[in-house]
Amino acid sequence: MTKIKTLADLERIKNELRSELDLESGLLNSENAVKIKVGMGTSGIASGAKDVMDFLIEALEKRNIEAIVSQTGDMGYSYAEPTIEVQKPGKDPVVFGDVDIKKADLIIEKYIKLGEELQGVIPVNYQTIDN
Amino acid sequence: MITNLGGFKMSQHKQIRIALNNCGVIDPENIKEYIARDGYVALGKCLTEMKPQDVINEIKESGLRGRGGGGFPTGLKWEIASKNHADQKYVVCNADEGDPGAFMDRSILEGDPHAVLEAMAICGYSMGATKGLVYIRAEYPLAIKRLKVAIEQAREYGLLGKKLFETDFDFDIELRYGAGAFVCGEETSLIHSMEGLRGEPTIKPPYPAEKGYLGKPTNVNNVETYANIPIILRKGASWFNKIGTEKSKGTKVFALAGKVKNVGLVEVPMGTTLREVIYEIGGGIENDKKFKAVQTGGPSGGCLTEKHLDTPIDFDNLLAAGSMMGSGGMIVMDEDNCMVSVAKFYLDFTVEESCGKCSPCRIGNKRLYELLDRITQGKGELSDLQRLRNMSLVIKDTSLCGLGQTSPNPVLSTLDNFYDEYLAHVTDKKCPSGECKDLMTYFVIEENCVGCTACARVCPVGAITGEKKEVHYINPEICIKCGACEERCKFDAIIVK
Structure with a gap:
């Protein structure tokens, strides 16, 4: 493990992340993959986010969909846990609320595969600061 | 939008x-x-x-x-x-x-x-x-x-x-x-x-x-x-420092909880109003009930009412309104919440959490809690309200640390903003929101009662008497107000007042 010693090292790690993601997911280019983030704070996990995440990983692989599923912290929508964010290649990310396994299945089949709109989308309600 | x-x-x-x-x-x-x-x-x-x-x-x-x-x-x-x-x-x-x-x-x-x-x-x-x-x-x-x-x-x-x-x-x-x-x-x-x-x-x-x-x-x-x-x-x-108000810069994260539709984490610039947080971001009150109060600042804070809804949230404004920023808990209450019970809830918490080192906090909060408990049981007197206030002020002034110096705040702010509700408890022995069990009475509506005896059979203390196919009677002296009879009655013949 090389230690970070300068600001330039930080920049290098930043670029490394992308290629590493490609490697880990076994894909040539992570840009072509569907990216899914599962809100795994305490409230998410308590509402069943872990099961949803396990299901997503298994189902996406079985159905041959190129995807990267990762955990993230609390998205802040406690009233609609578990929450997941789905980003299809070239599209804006979409956050779904109240995702149980049945709904996760629906999201794969309808939204990810067919691009159909689904109920239960939580619109972005905050500004981000540009990094 | x-x-x-x-x-x-x-x-x-x-x-x-x-x-x-x-x-x-x-x-x-x-x-x-x-x-x-x-x-x-x-x-x-x-x-x-x-x-x-x-x-x-x-x-x-x-x-x-x-x-x-x-x-x-x-x-x-x-x-x-x-x-x-x-x-x-x-x-x-x-x-x-x-x-x-x-x-x-x-x-x-x-x-x-x-x-x-x-x-x-x-x-x-x-x-x-x-x-x-x-x-x-x-x-x-x-x-x-x-x-x-x-x-x-x-x-x-x-x-x-x-x-x-x-x-x-x-x-x-x-x-x-x-x-x-x-x-x-x-x-x-x-x-x-x-x-x-x-x-x-x-x-x-x-x-x-x-x-x-x-x-x-x-x-x-x-x-x-x-x-x-x-x-x-x-x-x-x-x-x-361009974000926020003159004296409070940046944003504040709130944990929005209670009787609000969109419970969750909220991060707003300082100076956002309570109304914007509760109604626009929080989506309003659950089941479209009426807003009654919002508690900010946890056990050290206070309850703010309708008239504070348009106050821009920052450190100084909340303090001036009789509450405080605290760490960012924001609990919304609707018309079904009894404010005396709310104060009692927080005092219960403080009594439990007081470390016991200084007497104003250790003993004073316990006495405050007992007074509030008596009031919610309908055993309070008008003079208790003044006693509550006096004792609160003494605890605030003489406690050693921030816990005791702020623990009476829920009592003081509810006394200030909901005095009528306290008054109803001590003078009419009524709880306007219907939350205080001890102040409720269960009645049989004679016209609706068919004498099926279901209520008498479910009553755990035998407070209900009556012959089959005749109107039943609930003895208020024995009734423990568990509500089992009301739940069981299929004819809407039992009501709470």
Whole structure:
């Protein structure tokens, strides 16, 4: 493990992340993959986010969909846990609320595969600061 | 603008996420994702391009005030700690989040632990400390796990440890666990608890900045305060101090809870009104009931009413309105909540959590609780209301630490804003919202009763009498108001008044 010693090292790690993601997911280019983030704070996990995440990983692989599923912290929508964010290649990310396994299945089949709109989308309600 | 997509009603862009910038965006257990969002750039910049005093000046200029509740200017706190010389100094992160209904700090630690670590290292550099300690309650196992992973990864990458960014600055962080005592959120108690002593407060001064952990200069900041630091240093104080109000800069994270539709985390610029938070972001009151009050500041805060809804939220406005910012719990109450019971709930909490060191808090709060309990049982007298107020003021004036000095606030603010409700309890022996069980009576409506005897059979204390096919009668002397009869009756013949 090389230690970070300068600001330039930080920049290098930043670029490394992308290629590493490609490697880990076994894909040539992570840009072509569907990216899914599962809100795994305490409230998410308590509402069943872990099961949803396990299901997503298994189902996406079985159905041959190129995807990267990762955990993230609390998205802040406690009233609609578990929450997941789905980003299809070239599209804006979409956050779904109240995702149980049945709904996760629906999201794969309808939204990810067919691009159909689904109920239960939580619109972005905050500004981000540009990094 | 209200949009309605798939059943969720939310407003657009009232919120700005600074402290929650990475929360729900990055994988908290992968340091690279934090670095990919410019993580540790602020630390690198501070160590290689800025002098410690420059860092302090930048934080001072940003106007950041402590997010744990007190609102003390962070830059000033760091400066005081930096000017006290010692062979060893400490940076402490207060993650002892104890307000009922508050989960902001937990979410930050679970979602973005590196931001807190980075900020602690920056603080260490500015004040000349090489050791950091996170005091976190053992009730937060996931936050603890992710912090441990984060610390380990930061060490691997050389972002914690010796000679950071090839300078002479060393910094490392350890965890200290609390057992979940509320008073340990008070900084002197917190320090004693970390030293292995009883979690009891001591009189300030000396302040921790002078004599803190193990008698050495110590800076204690809250999780959310730290979470703001890397971004302030990356984007500049002049960017940060444009957000918010004149005296309160930046944003505040609130844990919106209670009878509101969209329970969750909210981060709004200071100066946003309670109405915007509750109605636009929170989506309004559950089941379209009527708004009654909002409790801010936890057990140290107060209840604000309809007339405060348009008050811009900042440290000073909330204080002036009889509540406080606190750490950011925001509990919404509707018409079904009895305000005397609410005050009693908080007092129950305080009595439980008082460390017992000083008598005003130990005994006074207990007596306050007993008075409130009597009132909710319909045994209160008019003179009790004055007694409540007097005792509250004495406790406030004479308690040793912040816990006792603020614990009567829920009583005082409900007395101020809901005096009628107290009056109804003591003079009419009625609870207008119907929450106080002891003040309710169960009646049989004679016209509806068919004499099926179902109620008499379900009554656990035999309070209901009556012959088959004849009107039944509930003896109020025996009735324990459990409500079983009302639930069982198929003819709507039993009502509560």
